[in-house]
Amino acid sequence: MLSKRLISCLDVRDGRLVKSVRFVNTKDIGDPVSAARRYYEAGLDELVFYDITASSDQRAIMLDVVEEVARQVFIPFSVGGGLRSVDDCRKVLEAGAEKVNLNTAAVSNPGVISEAADAFGVQAVVLSMDIRAAGSGSLPSGYEIVTHGGRRDTGMDALDWARRGEALGAGEIVVNSIDADGTLEGYELKLTRMIADNVGIPVIASGGGGRPEHLYDALTEGGADAALVASMLHYGHYSVDSIKRRLHDQGLKIRMTN
C-alpha cells in the first residue's frame, strides 16, 4: 500500500526561503537549497517550492534554485507560483521539478490545467487551491476559492472548482486553508474531508499544521493522502523523523528511513 506522504512547503522570494503567516509579513529564514537538502537527508517524502517573488524579472532566480535543488535532492518536488502558461511549466520541469503547482493562473485560465496535463501528463499537474470559509449560505459547499494570497475573492465554490480541476486533468489537489495557514492550530479537517470524499485524485492537506497530531488528524479524519508542513519544520520545533515516527507509531503507513 502507498505510504502517507510528508511534504514540506518552501516559500521562496528572490531566491531566499521565507515563511509567510497568512501570506503577509514574510520573514527571511534561509537558503532554500540547503533547507531542501537537509529535509531530503532527514527522510522527507516530497518538497514544494512556492515562488512568491513579486517582480517578473526576478523569476530566473527561481529556475536557478530549482536546478540546484535537482542536483542535490533525489526525491520528487514540485514548483508553483507565477506559472501562467505551458511554457512557464516546461521551464521548471526542464530545470528538474517533477510537478507544477497551478493556482491563480488556473483560476483565471482553467485551460492551462488541461494544456499542461496534455503536454506533461496528469501526474505532473497539481492544482493548488487557496480556500476561505464563505459567509453562511453564500456558496453551496460553504467555502470559496481566493487568489493572490487570499487578497482577492473569486466567488467560486471550492468543491466545484476541485471537481472541475480533476476533470480538466489535475493529478493532485492541494487544499490550502487560508483561515488556518500560519496559525499552527491544525488543518481545516471538514474542508479537507469534503474535497477528499468528492475527487478521485490524491489530496494534500495544507495550512495550519503545528503538531504531529494535526497531521494524524488530516491523514485520517481529513481523508488526505499527504500533509504539507512549513513552520513546524522550518523553525526547528519538530524534525522530519520525530513527526514520521509519531505517525508511524500511531499506525499510519509511513516511509521510515532511519
Added chain:
Amino acid sequence: MRQDRILSLLTTPTNERSSDSHLMIHIVDYDAGNQTSVKRALDHLGVASVITSDPEDLVRAERIVFPGVGHAHSALETLRKRGLDEALISAADRGTPILGICVGCQILLSGSEETDLPCLDLIVGRCLKFRPDDAALKVPHMGWNALRVDRAHPVLRHVRPGDEVYFVHSFYPAPDDERDVLARSRYGVEFAAVIGRRNIVAAQFHVEKSGPVGLKMLGEFARWDGNPC
C-alpha cells in the same frame, strides 16, 4: 567515491577490472522526460554518463540506462523514428548491461495495454493497467511504496525488506516467466516492481527519485557486469 574506485581498481584481480574501468553510461534520450534527472543522480554518485539520441552511441555503449515518463505509445514512436529501438535490441543481444526505468521498463516487454504498437520484446510479457476494485485506490499509483525482493540480483544488493521507492504509473509490467520478476510491490494487486533477464534489469519506479535506496541501485548498476548472479 573517486578514491574508493581507484582503491578497488588497485585491489581487484585483473579479470574483474574491465567492468570497473568502463564506467561511462549512455542514457537514452527519446524526449521521454527524465533523462536529465537520471544524469544528475549519476553525477551525484560520481559516475560518468552522457545523454544520447544517436543509435550509433548505443551500439558502442558499455552500459545503458533507458529512462522514461509519459505514454508508452508516443515513446515507442519516437524510439522507432530515431532508430533507437533496433539499437537497444542489438545492444541487449550483445550483452550490454541495460537498466530500464518506468516507461523504459515497460517498453522492454513484448507489448502493453497502453498501445497497439509492439514493444521491444526483450523480456516476454505485457504491461497491464491497474484496475483496482477498491475505489480508494487511485490511479495513477503515485507515491512511496515498499519493495519485496524475491530473487537476489547484484543491482538489488542493498535493498532491505520494507525499503520504499517512488512510483508514478498507471500500467505495470507482467512478465510471462515468473523467473523474470526480481522484486514485487503491492497496490490492490501484487505486481512486478523490478524485472530482469540476463544483462537486462528494469524498475517500474523512479530509481532516480527514490532517495538513498534508488541511488544505491544506480550505483550498483554502474558497476554491474551484466551477469544476474
